[in-house]
Amino acid sequence: MGGFGINFTTRSPSRNHPSAHFLRGDSSICPVSTATSTLPPKREITTKPRFSDKVFRAVVTTGGFSSLVILGLISLFLLYNGLNVFRTEGLGFITGFDWIVPLPEEGLPAQYGIGAMLYGTVVIGLIALFFAFPISVGAALFLSYYAPDWLKKPMVLVIDVMAAIPSIVFGLWGFFVLMPHAEYWAKLIHKYLGFIPIFDMPANAFTRSPFIAGLVLAIMIIPIITSISREIFAQTPLDRIQAAYALGATKWSMIKSVVFPYGRGGVVGGAMLGLGRAIGETVAVYTVLNIVFDIRIEVLLSAGGSVASMIVNKFGEANPDELKALMASGFVLFLVTLLINFLANFIINRTARE
């Protein structure tokens, strides 16, 4: 027995044992690599995939490409159907304000112009953003930096539920609950601040105006912008925040100097996504708006429209010709929404990479 308890005996493999020669350190079995001056060419690696795998890949690829195909088809059909209208009206389709569908016996050419509706769409969207953006950012800041822990989870739940509410619920609520309140306040403002020219308006001003539509949409898009802003704020690097505090910043100056510069892009992207959603909204706008083809500066007056609500309005009684014009309008709306969404995602992704 070896002095350290190791059994050094006896059982060495017999010389004739097949494994013997390499247990003896015969290194001819594994030649050591020598540096080669010329490298061999890379091999082309081929596999013969099993039939089942070929089927699998084909099926999955088809499914994946379907999305491409569907989107392409949508663009194509709307464009195709609206092409006539684009050809006759040209750019006037987008800038013209008149939508005249003459009776067949009159024999006059129809005129289609969605300029007023586009203007309305943009105005309503901007009003919505005007109200939603500060509130959403404020709420996101509240959740990220001010709210006590026990309040955070329920509040986030509330916001997520709000995001899930269907738009027709907002339409109904906007018409039956928000509008009467707004009317009350319009009366009040008119009564006590009426001497200021801007507020000098008839009492029924608020009813069914782009302003109300904007308000309803604002409430609809607050959850989206708040969620995105919250996520952006959560990514603010902690060491920068603590550096600001260490320099004697108050909470607000910390937010101004660290959180906003860092999260600016992402929050703007979130706002644009909210805007994109607002622009495409149909029923919530339709319930609270009279469709009038005119551009008015006074957004508080009951007149205006958006492209989406116009489509719903005219769709029921449209003759085939007018239908094509509606398709063209849909195409324009589609393009605008696409553009805004891409811009928004681009901005969010670019700032996320920093």
Added chain:
Amino acid sequence: MSTATIPRPSKPWGVNFKQAIPDVVAAFATLLITYAIVAYTPLKGKLAFVIVLFLVAVIASAAISGIRRDRKAALNSISTVMIYVAGMFVIFPLGSILYEIIRRGIGGLSLGMFSTDMAVTASDAPLSEGGLIHAVVGTFYIVIIASLISVPIGILTALYLTEIKGKAAGTIRFFVQAMSGIPSIVAGLFIYAVWMIALGNQYSAAAGAMALAILMIPTVARTSEEVLKLIPSDLREAGLAMGGTQWRTVAMIVIPAAQSGLITAVILGVARVAGETAPLLLTMGGADALNLNPFAGNSSAIPFYVWKNFLLGTETAIDRAWSGVLVLMIIVLFFFSLTRFLSGRKGRF
């Protein structure tokens, strides 16, 4: 053994009673001033109280901080008040919406609602007549058919992006993101143009379902992709290293591991489209009678039912609309809670 006693833990940075006194006094003063303003000026009502309170609070806290410390502190106080208000404000609309829905809709709820349709009911008939079974059946049909279309396409798209990662993956991801921004009315317009005008079909639940599928596919695809990306790649490697083909590795290992997430993706998609109205207006026709054939003939769905009653405008019609909204909200909240419940469970661990 040490004889020194350990001091008691304390939080010197916490709110000290003495320091808090001026703040409490200030808060009281704010309330008093607000109450005074509301009582003695023409501004009346709950909303007035809230707005005046907000203004007074901003001014008061800014003044106090400004006097006590400096301008920076005043700004901080103003912003704090405003941010608190923003936070509270966000909760308010949901409360109002839920309250109003329940208040206005519960009156019209009855068991009879679920057994009749509106085929023979006049627009101003009392609530005891007529029901929304045609709408419920319609919603049921369109959700099922839309899921049958969009779930395979959505999950296959996600599988393409995570398992096959072909050259088109970037393009497809780009397009899926584009699809998720389609306005719902444009989706309806497309189905109208293709299915009904070009191919000459009539209004049907299936047409509505197809429009909804366009909206559902991006949600299902994106959420599924996120879920599949979370499955660690060495599970796939282990399966392939044992001699499994790619499809068996995916089918027997990856998908079961992701199953609760995939189900969540599907339910999220359903929750998104269950309440959509605009595309249905263009594709379903809005029947009043129960239509059990999802592939032909005018059909209705719950949002459409609400819409029609809203347009009718009579008092009972409006009541019906609210009841319809109540039913719709119950369905949406059910799916929403289901999603939460499923994503809370950590798979089969």
Added chain:
Amino acid sequence: MSTIQGANQMSQANPVHSLANVAAAHSASKGDHHIAGTGIEAKNIHAWFGDKHVIDDVSIDFFPGTVTALIGPSGCGKSTFIRILNRMHEFIPTAAMAGEVLLEGKDIYQSGTDVTKIRLGIGMVFQKPNPFPSMTIKENVLSGLKLAQLKVSNQSELLESCLVRAGLWNEVKDRLNEYGGALSGGQQQRLCIARSLAVSPQVLLMDEPCSALDPGSTLRIEETIRELSASMTIIIVTHNMQQAARVSDRTGFFLSDGGPGRLIECSSTSEIFSNPKDKRTEDYVTGRFG
């Protein structure tokens, strides 16, 4: 006293000497074995990731019934090398290779080969234990059969034998229907070994199988490796030189000097640790670097 305990005592005295003794003791304890299966031979293997040359001309013949350890500092291409042996290297989009890998005399990279069949014959155990989360212990062990659609006449017999060979049977025989996630790290890794055994591979590749485990589990897995080597060829990548000395018959030393990884020396384990031919090998095994 077991050889391991003795070796540990020795290692406090003199590192190289003790490793050499361990290696000697290991080869001494290897008696007559049945040599099963075939070996695998790597010939002039080169590997690239894009333009980066990561393995330079490595050739090793792994004989059946042996355990070969591949040692060397991190980043020398050891893990890449074993992934070339079972055609897992090609999953990385920028990967390329040159050379041949002969299994039963045939090059596995020949065009037209059925890759999934190759992988059936070459098993792999990964660094981090990865039992399939959606399957029970029983289903995990038999998952290879399902994946490769192999028919076996007596599944429970196979289940038991795999778990016995992996050294896990006694601990799980009463809970075969529980989920794999409930086991400890060492048990999970043994489950993964049992899983690889179920498809009867000729060769078993192990990529640092014990690096995520505690010393107790590590030793049990090393016992398992020694027992398994009777019936298959085992190649184990390890950072732990003591482990290489304990467990392997042959050892290959990889090194990269900033360029591609090369095989510096490869011979019997006792030689490498007691009488290395290359100075770099000696520096590494005596702990002067790495």
